[in-house]
Each structure stands twice: as C-alpha cells, then as structure tokens.
Amino acid sequence: MSMGGVYRAPSMGSVPALRLSRIAAIPFAPVLLVQGKRLRRETPKLPDAALPWSGSEAGPSALRLLVLGDSTAAGVGAATQDEALPGNLARELSARWSRGVEWTALGENGATARDLVERFLPVALEETYDFVFLSIGANDALDLRSRSAFGRDIRTLLTALRSRNPDAQLMMSSLPAFFRFVLLPNPLRWNLYLHSQNLETEARRIVAQFPGVIMSPAPPPYTDGFFATDLFHPSASGYKDWARFAIDDAFEKGQLA
Secondary structure, three states: OOOOOOOOOOOOOOHHHHHOHHHHOHHHHHHHHHHHHHHHHHOOOOOOOEOOOEEEEOOOOOEEEEEEEOOOOOOOOOOEOOOOHHHHHHHHHHHHHOOOEEEEEEEOOOOOHHHHHHHHHHHHOOOOOOEEEEEOOHHHHHOOOOHHHHHHHHHHHHHHHHHHOOOOEEEEOOOOOHHHOOOOOOOHHHHHHHHHHHHHHHHHHHHOOOOOEEEOOOOOOOOOOOEOOOOOOEOHHHHHHHHHHHHHHHHHOOOOO
16 A cells, blocks of 8 residues: 555456566655665564474485575574474375485575575485475565576576475465465565565476476465464464475375375
8 A cells, every 4th residue: 555545456357467467566666665674674574494404204215304494494483494394394204105305404594595496406416306396486486586597596596496306395475465464464475465476476487397396386374373473474384384284285186195
C-alpha cells in the first residue's frame, strides 16, 4: 500500500506480467527503498546454527545428503543444524527409506545463486552425494536479480551437481511465500513476492530439463510457530514442517520411490 492507501496485490496468473516484475517495482522505488532500509535496521540478526554442520541418522546403507544454499542451509533460526533443515531432512529420508543418512550443510546467510556458483559449488563438488537439497533464491529476489541471471546460475549449479553425482536425487526448494510474511510491509511484500515468482518460474523451467531433478511446490500456509523470533527465518519447528512437506509431497507424487 502507499502511505495511507490500499495496495492491490499484482496478478500472478500471467507469465508475461511476471517477467516484468523488476519494471513493476519502479513506481514504488522510493517507498521500497525506505521500507527495505527500515526492515534491515529493525529486524533482529539471528546467528547461524551452531557447529557442527554435519551429522548422521543411524541405519543401514547410509545415504549421503548435502543441503546447499543460503541462510536456510546455514540453519539461521535454529540452535543446531540437527534442529534445522539438514537434520530434519535426514530424519524424513531415513524414515521413508529405512536407511541411515550422513548429512552435510554448506552455504551462507545472505547467499545468492551467484554466491553458490562462485564460492560454494567448488566445495560441494569435492565429495559425492546420494541426495542434494538446494535452497536458494530468496536473496536473489531481495536483490531484484534478473530472471536471466538467476536462471543461468541455477543451470550452472544443476549441471555441475548432476555431473558430479550422476545417480543422485536432486531437489530444489520453492522460493518463500513472501506474501505471507507479516514482517514485510506493502508494497514491499507484494513486489518481493511478484519478483520471487518470476525467478521461481524460470527455475521450474530449468529444473524440468534435468532428469532426476525435482522442485517442491509452493508451501502451504505457514503454521503457528513456523517463524523464528525475527519473523523471517524458520524456527526449529518451521524447519521440521518444511522438511516433512517437501519429502511427503515428493513421495506422494511418485517423484521419490
């Protein structure tokens, strides 16, 4: 909304409209700038999850899991990585496949897809994995990165990860449902959501071109307690919900067997 006015959410039904998401933000630029600065100044800065960033779930024939990405790979919002995305994904996979899981997290708070390509992909390629979960895109949306630049980075990541792990299952998470982030004021909230959908549409187009690579659907409404104290990152409970939703959905659709 403008100051004192009513802001109407942009339509998500048109792909051409999504492609113009950065242009759509221009009329709101002065307000977005003020709101963005205030958000960064007033939002609590939560730490990464404590070390170690690796662990295991007991069981036979342990599969190797890599969680690669931004603050959600870094476990921001949870005390430990076991309580964050890696540990919860490991428990879901272990329960589904009756196997052990050895998991590793790699990433950084604030990372974009370009950061992963330049700084974290070489490390990710040093080892091989059976399952790779890629959580990236939120900061690309926040930075209003272009659809084409984001798409190039996603393609680079998936090409390299598939080449290094030819038999692995690769899963990319959907981008956050920013329109449900009560922390974000409008018009920042809806412009951010519009642009995130632009980026996600491109990511889905690219993911569909890679055999054995899947992407989670948009998340259901966030539950009470999903968010950490900063109202932006998941809490330990939120990471548990996220991991269960992502793995359950993939199994129900027959994407994982």
